[in-house]
Amino acid sequence: MTPASIADYQRIARKRLARIAFDYLEGGAEDGHTLRRNRQAFERLTFQPRVMCDVTHVDSAVTVLGRPLAMPAIVGPTGLNGLYMPRAEEDLAKAAHAAGLPFVLSSASTSLIEDVRRATAGDLWLQLYVQQNRAIAESMVQRARDANFSVLMVTVDTPVHGVRDHDVHNGFKLPLRPSVRLMADLLMHPRWCLRMIRQGGSPQLVNLARSLGERANINAQAATMSRQMDMGLDWGAIAWLRKLWDGPIVVKGILSVHDADKAAQLGVDGIVLSNHGGRQLAFAPSPIEILPRVMDRVGQRLTVIVDGGVRRGSDIAKARALGAQAVLLGRAPLYGLAASGRAGVDDVLGILRREFEITLRLLGRCQAAQLDATALDDGHRDQLARLDCS
Numbered sequence: 001m002t003p004a005s006i007a008d009y010q011r012i013a014r015k016r017l018a019r020i021a022f023d024y025l026e027g028g029a030e031d032g033h034t035l036r037r038n039r040q041a042f043e044r045l046t047f048q049p050r051v052m053c054d055v056t057h058v059d060s061a062v063t064v065l066g067r068p069l070a071m072p073a074i075v076g077p078t079g080l081n082g083l084y085m086p087r088a089e090e091d092l093a094k095a096a097h098a099a100g101l102p103f104v105l106s107s108a109s110t111s112l113i114e115d116v117r118r119a120t121a122g123d124l125w126l127q128l129y130v131q132q133n134r135a136i137a138e139s140m141v142q143r144a145r146d147a148n149f150s151v152l153m154v155t156v157d158t159p160v161h162g163v164r165d166h167d168v169h170n171g172f173k174l175p176l177r178p179s180v181r182l183m184a185d186l187l188m189h190p191r192w193c194l195r196m197i198r199q200g201g202s203p204q205l206v207n208l209a210r211s212l213g214e215r216a217n218i219n220a221q222a223a224t225m226s227r228q229m230d231m232g233l234d235w236g237a238i239a240w241l242r243k244l245w246d247g248p249i250v251v252k253g254i255l256s257v258h259d260a261d262k263a264a265q266l267g268v269d270g271i272v273l274s275n276h277g278g279r280q281l282a283f284a285p286s287p288i289e290i291l292p293r294v295m296d297r298v299g300q301r302l303t304v305i306v307d308g309g310v311r312r313g314s315d316i317a318k319a320r321a322l323g324a325q326a327v328l329l330g331r332a333p334l335y336g337l338a339a340s341g342r343a344g345v346d347d348v349l350g351i352l353r354r355e356f357e358i359t360l361r362l363l364g365r366c367q368a369a370q371l372d373a374t375a376l377d378d379g380h381r382d383q384l385a386r387l388d389c390s
C-alpha cells in the first residue's frame with residue numbers, strides 16, 4: 001500500500017525500527033498526557049471556509065526571519081537521528097533543502113556540523129543545548145558560523161530529561177549496550193540491525209564530542225550528556241549568546257505569556273512555543289493552546305514559531321491562522337526517514353505540502369500569507385479553552 005499520510009509512515013517506522021529506537025522516537029513523558037494533548041489541541045479547532053474564490057493558483061510560500069520558506073514549516077531539531085538510518089542528518093538536510101525548507105541541526109546530532117554543510121547548500125540552523133562546560137557551546141557556535149549556518153536556536157526546556165519510562169524499560173543508553181532484551185529486539189529487526197552494523201555500531205554524538213575535543217571518549221560523553229546540561233542557565237545567557245552570534249537568535253521551549261514577553265524584552269528575534277513534543281514536562285500546555293494569548297502579547301515584536309503534534313497540512317494552516325509564522329516538524333520527517341531513508345523524508349514533506357495547499361484552496365485562500373483568524377471558526381478561542389485531556 002502506498003503511504004498516503006504521516007500516520008502511514010508512522011506505522012511503517014514502528015515496524016521497521018527496533019523497539020528501543022522507535023520507543024525513543026515516539027515516547028512522551030510520564031503517561032503520555034502531553035503527547036496526546038498536542039494532537040487534541042489541533043483536533044479541537046475547526047475552520048470557517050470561504051467559497052467561490054478563485055483558487056486556481058495558490059502560493060504556499062512565506063518569509064520567516066527574513067528567509068524564504070516554500071511553506072510555513074521548518075524541519076526541526078531532533079537528537080540521535082543515527083538510531084534510524086546511517087547519515088540521517090545529511091538526508092534530513094538534503095530533503096529539507098529540496099522541499100525549500102530550513103533544517104535545524106540538533107547539537108545532539110550524530111553527524112558533524114561540517115559534514116551536514118558539505119551535504120547541502122540549503123538553509124541550515126543550529127540548535128544549541130547549553131552544557132555546564134560553556135566552552136562546548138562556544139565551540140559549536142563558532143563551527144556553525146564557519147559552516148555558514150544562518151540561525152541559532154537555543155533550547156531552554158531541558159535542564160534535565162523528562163520522565164521517560166519506555167527508555168528505562170528498554171535500558172536505553174548510548175552507546176547501546178548488549179542485553180537479552182536488546183538481542184531479542186535485534187533478531188526481530190534484522191534490517192535495522194544490519195544498518196547499524198554498516199554505520200559502525202551504536203550511533204554516537206560526534207558533534208558534541210568534536211566540540212569537547214575528546215574524540216577518544218565519545219561514548220562516555222554521550223552516555224552522560226543529559227547529566228551535563230547547565231541547570232543554572234538563566235535569561236542572562238541571551239547576552240552571552242549575542243556576543244557569540246551575529247545572526248537571528250530563537251529561544252525554543254517557551255510555554256507561557258510571561259516568558260514570551262521576557263524573550264521579547266531581551267531582544268531575541270524569535271521564540272518556539274514548544275513542550276518538546278510532550279517529552280519533557282508532563283501536563284504542560286500544548287503550544288497551540290497558548291498561541292493566541294502569546295500573539296496578543298508579543299506578536300508585534302517577535303517571530304513566533306510553534307511545534308508539537310503537527311501531522312497534517314491542515315495543522316500547519318491552523319497554526320498559521322492563529323498567528324504563528326511557521327511550525328517546526330519533529331517526529332513527522334523521522335517517520336519518513338525510518339521507513340525509507342531520504343526518499344521517505346522527501347515523501348513526508350511532499351505530503352504535508354500537498355495537504356497544506358489543498359487546505360488553502362478549500363478555505364478559499366490563495367496565499368499562505370492570507371491565513372488569519374478569519375479562517376477559523378469564530379469560537380476558536382473557546383474551542384481551545386474547552387480542551388479535555390482525559
Ligand SMILES: Cc1cc2nc3c(=O)[nH]c(=O)nc-3n(C[C@H](O)[C@H](O)[C@H](O)COP(=O)(O)O)c2cc1C
Binds near residue numbers: 026077106107
Ligand atoms: C526523537 C526526538 C528527539 C528530539 N531531540 C531534540 C533535540 O535534540 N533538541 C531539541 O531542541 N528538541 C528535540 N526534540 C524536540 C523537537 O525539536 C520538537 O520540539 C518536537 O518533536 C515537536 O513535536 P512533534 O514531534 O510532535 O512534531 C526531539 C524530539 C524527538 C521526537
Ligand SMILES: CC(C)CC(=O)C(=O)O
Binds near residue numbers: 078079108158
Ligand atoms: C539527546 C536528547 C537531549 C535529545 C532530546 O532532546 C530528546 O530526546 O527529546
